[in-house]
Structure formats: structure tokens, C-alpha cells
Amino acid sequence: MLTNIDVTLRDGGYRNNFSFPRDYALAHAELSVKAGLEWVEIAYRKGSFKPVPGIGPTGRGDDEYIRAVAEVVGPERVGMILHPKNIDRDDLGQMYEAGARLVRICVNAADMADGLETVRTAKALGFTVAVNFTRVTQQDRRTLVHAAAEAAEYGTDVVYLADSNGSLTPDETRRLVTSVGHVVPCAIGLHPHNNLGLALANSIAAVEAGATWIDSSVLGMGKGPGNLPTEQWLAYLTRRDPGAAYDLGSALGLAELLAGRVAESAPELPLPDLLLGWFDLAVEHRARLGNQDIVDQFAAAAALAQVVSAA
Amino acid sequence: MLTNIDVTLRDGGYRNNFSFPRDYALAHAELSVKAGLEWVEIAYRKGSFKPVPGIGPTGRGDDEYIRAVAEVVGPERVGMILHPKNIDRDDLGQMYEAGARLVRICVNAADMADGLETVRTAKALGFTVAVNFTRVTQQDRRTLVHAAAEAAEYGTDVVYLADSNGSLTPDETRRLVTSVGHVVPCAIGLHPHNNLGLALANSIAAVEAGATWIDSSVLGMGKGPGNLPTEQWLAYLTRRDPGAAYDLGSALGLAELLAGRVAESAPELPLPDLLLGWFDLAVEHRARLGNQDIVDQFAAAAALAQVVSAA
Secondary structure (H helix, E strand, O other), X not given: OOEEEEOHHHHOHHHHOOOOOHHHHHHHHHXXXXXXOOEEEEEEOOOOOOOOOOOOHHHXXXXXXXXHHXXXXXXXXXXXEEOHHHOOOOHHHHHHHHOOOEEEEEEEOOEOHHHHHXXXXXXXXXXXXXXXXXXXXXXOHHHHHHHHHHHHHOOOOEXXXXXXXXXXXXXXXXXXXXXXXXXXXXXEEEEOEOOOOOHHHHHHHHHHOOOOEEEEEHHHOOOOOOEOEHHHHHHHHHHHOOOOOOOHXXXXXXXXXXXXXXXXXXXXXXXXXXXXXXXXXXXXXXXXXOOXXXXXXXXXXXXXXXXXXXX | OOEEEEOHHHHOHHHHOOOOOHHHHHHHHHHHHHOOOOEEEEEEOOOOOOOOXXXXXXXXXXXXXXXXXXXXXXXXXXXXXXXXXXXXXXXXXXHHHHOOOEEEEEXXXXXXXXXXXXXXXXXXXXXXXXXXXXXXXXXXXXXXXXXXXXXXXXXXXXXXXXXXXXXXXXXXXXXXXXXXXXXXXXXXXXXXXXXXXXXXXXXXXXXXXXXXXXXXXXXXXXXXXXXXXXXXXXXXXXXXXXXXXXXXXXHHHHHHHHHHHOHHHOOOOOHHHHHHHHOXXXXXXXXXXXXXXXXXXXXXXXXXXXXXXXX
């Protein structure tokens, strides 16, 4: 059985400064649940990794917003994500009280002490807990596998592999899921990005290798060139298994609603983002490629990749 | 070793009535070869399956156009495609004389007498010959496998499986390539469409199953929601094998040139096309879905699929 998280309101927020109107967010969550997605990740708690000026509601994740969504879809569908450095000791309890039941904790495999403490607290409160390892393609593999095992020992329900740079191929995804699955007893998830157009292929490969949690966003709306498009994912799952309990019609209706309400949701796969994925560079590097011809951007990316890998 | 065909000028023609300007077509072919693609399919000979009013040069494939491209990239890169019913006995000889060296013959597996005769003539003239089985998802499998074997007996170099409706999944692709490969000694190719966002995943699956010829088009520009994007395909191949003899920079430069010169090349993955792929309906059915809400189009597609499958 798969568990799917709709990350549109959160990851898509990178496209519109996290400012989805309240009535849209509520309608979105309702249709997402109707489409059969198990969780709706509705916001960051207190910001992204880096501070974002004037960040909107799905970048703040206030209690009042959590409560409003939970009233519509029920707490058992409401997920939140956070960076441990952004929260204080009372946040998790307040989030739970407001109606969130899934919390995802972003960590870097090389430095996860705060993350593990947060796992422990969240588990004690009753959350379903995922640890999201970001930028997995840039992690030392041994460190990553070791960190995943440690997260599981702390009671994590899901170890999430986040392909933040959109650089994974299906083969690498398969190997990564297999090797992490070899050492952790808990579930494994994939958070794909679509720089190379491989988000769907990687998700299929991840599931074949044993992953059971997959992130997607409606119209693929997410950071950089975006995530796995929810409507493609549900179309695949229902083609593969006509008995699968997803409602593709509702997912398409949601995609149409999003396209009509939020201009920044227009799907795109720009060439510079493909370059970033190919060179395993973070989205933060995009400005460094400049506005020159793509062939010159290619050269700039190649030079940048050498500097990054030497660092 | 893979052989790749760039089908932009031909399949992309469905987006702009086959009217690529001559200077663009020549520049395109040159960059395509520079990117490392083995063949450039430059046109239909004498039209598509159905007559298209005012069809442009890449829908007609005149000798003079073939000659102009062959002068730039050499005959060994110049491919053409045709429907046997559209040509007369002199066409193949004239095409060869003008400078085409690959010819692809579109056939329906259930009725291929004309196609086989055309294969024989083309082989005798010295062409590399592919038989393209169209709409493979709607073919009876036994008929298709039998027809593929027969095409091979007539000397076909490549049996091409065309996912005209964009309905294949990776599993189905793998099974199809495997079962056809079991009975034909010649090469197998895949012509993917991207309705379900699976063109890349299907191409990877096809190659894993033994296919060695893959079609792609720059920016995915092709009929309906388009083909496998060439730049994604070469990015994948060069990530998989850093020694692969493709020049991703040239492919990206070509994509940028196309985007700048041909407005109809803008990538898109519209929801109604996803519906068509999901229900295995042909692009010709798109108008039948109407302009209503996508949820109502879903219902219309479901009803239409029942009629089509009962026919």
C-alpha cells in the first residue's frame, strides 16, 4: 500500500511566496482528499530553510491556519514540515493541538542531532513522523545510510529521500531505496524534483525498490521546475491497478482549479533547471548561470559544478 | 548502441501545419547532428495519414527539400516517413536520389500488404528501412507480434512500436518490446508520446527490454501533448553513461533556437491529453471531449472509451 503526500501548498509556495488565498487552500485540501491522497502537507512551520521576506501563510503554518484546514478535512489528513532550527520547544505541541497529525522534519544527514531530538518529541506527542533527508545526491552514501538507521532508532515512521536538486536517475533511485531499505525497519519515501523530467520515472523506480511514500504536487507546482505532477502520478497508479482507490477525476478537477486560481502554477520545465539537475547543482545556483545563451550557461554550470564538488 | 531519431520537423509539424521555415529546418538538422542524434526525420512524403489542407514543406517532403537538407548534413543522416497509400511507384527512388537514406513506413498491423511491398522496394534501393506499427496499444497483441515477424522477413531493419495514443506504461512497454523481440531478429524501436508524462519512463523501460531505436523531438514538440523531449533523453543518456557520444550543450542550444523561432513549440501537457492517454483514445477524439470542465470531459472520455472498445 502506498501513502501519498500532496505537497502543493508547501513546495508550490516557492512559486508564489507561499501566499495561497485561504479559501483556495481549503478547497485544495478538500479536493486533494477527495482524489484519494492520504496526506496534505499544508505548510512549513515558521519558515523555509532560509528566511523569506514577507512569506505567506503556507510558509508560516500558524495554528489558526492548521485549525482551519483540519476542520475541513480532519486532523488525520493534515501534515506539516519544518526545519528543527526554526522551531522552539512549544511548537510541536501547538501544532498537534491545532490539528496536525503528520510532521516531517528536514535534516542534513551529516548533522542531525537537533532533528533526532525533534523526532523524539513529535513521537511522544502522537505524530506520524518522517525525517526528510535533503539533497540526497550530494550526501556521502555511507553517512546517509547510517543517518537513516539512526533516525529509525529514534522512532521515525518514514525516512524520506529528497532529491532536492532533481538529479536522480531511476537506477540511482533504485539503489538508494534498496540500500536504505536494507538497514531501516521503517517506511521509505521519495520526494522527487523534475529537473531532468525524471520525477515520474524515479517514483516508479522507488516504488519498485520498496518505497511506499511518494510526494507529488498538483501540476507539479514546486520549487524550481517543480515536483512529480499529482495528476500524472494518480493516472499511472490507476492505469497500473484499475482497482486503486484514487479518483483521477477529482485530481484533474483540482489541477484545473489550481490553474485557474494561481497563475504561478503554470507548468514549465526550463532548460536552465535541466542543466542544474544534470550537474547536480542546487536551485540556489540558478542565478549564477546568468541570462546568457543556454550554451554559455552550460559552460558556467560545468565550471560551477567543479567548484562545488571540490568544496 | 542506441540509434536516435529526431522527429521534431515531422511530428512537431502537427503543431504548426508542417511549416517550418527552410532556414530553420536546415539549422535544426545541423544542430541535431551536432548533438549526436543519428538520424533527422525531416518530413512525411506526400502527407500524413489524413489529408491536411495547406500542409507545409515538412508534410510534403519534396525532393528539393530533401536535397537541401542532405547537402547540409549528408544523406546518411536524412530520414523520411510515409504512409504507403500516399506514394506511387517512383517516390522511393526519387527520395533516395534526392538524398534520403532512412525510410519509415507506417502500417497498421492488421492490414500491411502495401507496407510489405514498400519494404521490399525500399530495401532494394538501399534504404535503411523501419516499419512503424501505429497505435500499438489498440492492436491485438497476437496480430502485432505476427505482423512484426512478417515485416522482419521482408527485410525490415527496424520494427518500430508507435505509442500513438500515449497510453503505454513502462511495464506494458517492457512486455511489448520483450515479446516482439522474442520473434524478430531485427532491431526494435519505440516512438513514445507524452500524454501520461511517461514518454521518458517508457523509453528507459524499452531500452532496458532491448529496444535500440528511440524517437524524440526537441522540446517534445509533436502531435497532441508531444513526444519524448530530446534534451531530456540526451540528459538521461549522458547521466547514465558520461562517455556517451552526445553533446547535451548542442541539444540545449537547439531547444533554445526552436523556442525562439517557432512559437508553437512551447511545451505543454494539457489535462485533456492526459485523459486521452489514460483512456487509450486517439488525438482525433480530443474535439469530442468538448470545452466543458475537466471533470465533465472525464465523463465524456469514459463514455467514448466504451464505444471505441466495443467497436
